[in-house]
Amino acid sequence: MQDSRQLKREKFTPFTYVLLTIALFFTMVLCICIGSVRISFSDTVTSVWNAVWGLPVPENIAKNIILNVRLPRVLCVTLAGAALSICGAAMQGLLRNPLADGSTMGVSSGAALGAVIALAAGITLPGSPYGGIMVTAMAFAFGSLILILSLAYALDRSLETGSIILIGVIFTMFISSVISLVITFASDHTRSLAFWTMGSFSGVNYGQVKLLCLALVVCGGILLHYSPELNAFAIGEENARHIGVNVKRVKLIVLVTVSVLIGVCVSIAGTVSFVGLVMPHIARMLVGPNHKRLLPASLFSGAIFLLLADLAARTILSPIELPIGVVTSIVGAVAFVIIFYKTRKAR
Amino acid sequence: MLQGEHITVRYGSLMAVDDLSFHLHEGEWLMLAGPNGAGKSTLIETIAQGVPYTGLIRWQGEDIRTLKSTVLAQRIGVLSQKNHVGYAYTVEEVVSLGRYAHRRGLFSGRDGQEKAAVVKALEITGLTGLRHASMLTLSGGELQRVFLAQVFAQNPQVLILDEPANHLDLKYQQNIFALIQEWVKEPGRAVLSVVHDLSLARRYGSSVILMNHGRSISQGPVGDVMTPENLQQVYGMDVYAWMREMLSQWE
Numbered sequence: 001m002q003d004s005r006q007l008k009r010e011k012f013t014p015f016t017y018v019l020l021t022i023a024l025f026f027t028m029v030l031c032i033c034i035g036s037v038r039i040s041f042s043d044t045v046t047s048v049w050n051a052v053w054g055l056p057v058p059e060n061i062a063k064n065i066i067l068n069v070r071l072p073r074v075l076c077v078t079l080a081g082a083a084l085s086i087c088g089a090a091m092q093g094l095l096r097n098p099l100a101d102g103s104t105m106g107v108s109s110g111a112a113l114g115a116v117i118a119l120a121a122g123i124t125l126p127g128s129p130y131g132g133i134m135v136t137a138m139a140f141a142f143g144s145l146i147l148i149l150s151l152a153y154a155l156d157r158s159l160e161t162g163s164i165i166l167i168g169v170i171f172t173m174f175i176s177s178v179i180s181l182v183i184t185f186a187s188d189h190t191r192s193l194a195f196w197t198m199g200s201f202s203g204v205n206y207g208q209v210k211l212l213c214l215a216l217v218v219c220g221g222i223l224l225h226y227s228p229e230l231n232a233f234a235i236g237e238e239n240a241r242h243i244g245v246n247v248k249r250v251k252l253i254v255l256v257t258v259s260v261l262i263g264v265c266v267s268i269a270g271t272v273s274f275v276g277l278v279m280p281h282i283a284r285m286l287v288g289p290n291h292k293r294l295l296p297a298s299l300f301s302g303a304i305f306l307l308l309a310d311l312a313a314r315t316i317l318s319p320i321e322l323p324i325g326v327v328t329s330i331v332g333a334v335a336f337v338i339i340f341y342k343t344r345k346a347r
Numbered sequence: 348m349l350q351g352e353h354i355t356v357r358y359g360s361l362m363a364v365d366d367l368s369f370h371l372h373e374g375e376w377l378m379l380a381g382p383n384g385a386g387k388s389t390l391i392e393t394i395a396q397g398v399p400y401t402g403l404i405r406w407q408g409e410d411i412r413t414l415k416s417t418v419l420a421q422r423i424g425v426l427s428q429k430n431h432v433g434y435a436y437t438v439e440e441v442v443s444l445g446r447y448a449h450r451r452g453l454f455s456g457r458d459g460q461e462k463a464a465v466v467k468a469l470e471i472t473g474l475t476g477l478r479h480a481s482m483l484t485l486s487g488g489e490l491q492r493v494f495l496a497q498v499f500a501q502n503p504q505v506l507i508l509d510e511p512a513n514h515l516d517l518k519y520q521q522n523i524f525a526l527i528q529e530w531v532k533e534p535g536r537a538v539l540s541v542v543h544d545l546s547l548a549r550r551y552g553s554s555v556i557l558m559n560h561g562r563s564i565s566q567g568p569v570g571d572v573m574t575p576e577n578l579q580q581v582y583g584m585d586v587y588a589w590m591r592e593m594l595s596q597w598e
Binding site: 093096098157228231232234235236238239241242243244245246247284288289290 | 416441
């Protein structure tokens with residue numbers, strides 16, 4: 001019996017991942033070429049290729065811009081986009097809530113508060129101007145995670161999904177107020193504080209790239225490993241328990257993993273909203289809700305989207321740079337409304 | 348096979364299940380009957396380890412709280428009443444999740460045995476033609492059959508079913524109940540199910556627990572328990588007269 005309700009996902013093959021990799025690579029090169037100083041495609045590819053394989057790189061201005069400014073930034077943006085998006089996809093599955101993302105737990109707000117306090121108080125590490133902000137943000141992210149999980153446990157020992165969302169939302173609102181308070185009393189740093197709360201990849205370095213890469217490989221690997229469990233959660237927590245998933249353990253592992261990855265992202269680039277919310281929806285439209293395909297697809301789509309958003313933030317009002325969160329929020333909100341109407345019509 | 352001893356579940360001051368004991372034997376189809384709020388679904392969720400409880404539930408003598416979640420799922424398959432799916436999974440993807448507890452490693456699920464179990468479950472529930480259909484496009488009865496297929500794919504020794512006839516039209520009610528009746532005849536199997544339709548309980552059940560206000564009012568063979576007096580006490584109405592009146596509409 002054939003039915004008009006059949007879905008055609010067979011078109012999505014491993015070859016699609018090859019295409020996505022090519023698209024990602026092309027976008028990365030494009031983002032390195034374009035900026036206040038335009039660099040040719042061939043110069044960009046030659047410089048990066050030679051640097052990667054340890055060959056001598058021609059000495060010119062382009063070398064400095066490509067290797068010391070744009071390449072670390074593009075790598076950071078790529079990794080952060082992938083991380084935010086994969087976290088969003090995992091959270092939307094785990095909490096069975098299409099409005100969830102990596103920040104639903106409230107950990108990103110905690111990290112942002114840490115960063116804002118470090119900026120306002122001038123906390124620095126010797127030899128690393130941004131090190132103090134990063135360390136404080138990560139400490140606050142970790143502290144927030146402990147606090148949120150403790151509150152959720154105290155309310156409901158089974159870590160019920162509704163409790164987690166509720167506590168996350170209340171925690172985020174509370175922290176937002178505290179951040180506003182800090183900004184009000186730190187008028188000397190208002191501009192950099194505002195920039196931090198809206199996200200920026202300006203001035204990132206290879207050390208941060210390495211940290212983000214390590215966090216994405218470890219945390220992303222854990223999330224991919226748990227894709228069957230995430231499918232079970234996305235169908236229903238009760239159903240997940242019935243088929244043999246250890247729901248409490250899996251939930252705790254996924255929440256901690258997402259929080260760590262989000263904490264690292266926020267500590268490097270501030271709060272970048274909408275990537276984790278919107279990109280999993282776009283990936284889901286392409287490959288369906290099965291997390292074995294959805295998580296990798298989210299990874300690629302998130303990276304490409306954030307690269308283009310960062311490019312827009314750098315170039316639209318050049319030489320003025322917009323906070324990347326402004327671009328992602330504007331584009332993301334419009335995209336979300338379109339997706340929402342499209343999926344509603346499709347039902 | 349499965350034994351409950353003095354099971355008690357409280358929701359605040361409400362006693363959802365009150366000191367209930369039962370024994371499910373091999374080859375038995377034990378029906379749970381009673382009015383709304385009697386505690387039937389709570390008892391099912393308790394056995395599925397979904398709610399905190401006092402008392403003991405044993406699987407062949409062993410406290411099931413000590414069993415790993417995958418081991419428990421290999422022993423007991425549960426069909427719940429709440430089966431809403433929010434994302435566009437295919438029918439086959441949902442049924443395949445029934446094999447979760449049988450996975451042996453990263454790449455299992457691709458071997459013939461795993462696939463065969465899913466194909467068979469789709470076939471016996473009449474879903475082969477819908478295997479690539481989106482869950483969002485299914486009717487209530489089709490959804491019910493998908494989750495039944497998932498439980499069959501799970502291949503447990505005991506089926507725990509909360510209202511298996513929910514949303515099913517008469518043809519599928521007959522098919523599914525006949526299917527379960529055949530299923531339970533295999534050695535080492537038993538069924539415990541909640542039913543609201545007392546005719547189904549009488550027709551297919553080998554024994555019954557009549558529940559009210561979380562308590563077992565009576566339990567034993569169907570004929571001994573579903574007496575006019577017991578049913579009057581539990582439902583507060585003359586059930587036999589009502590059933591006769593309904594039947595008379597067909598004469």
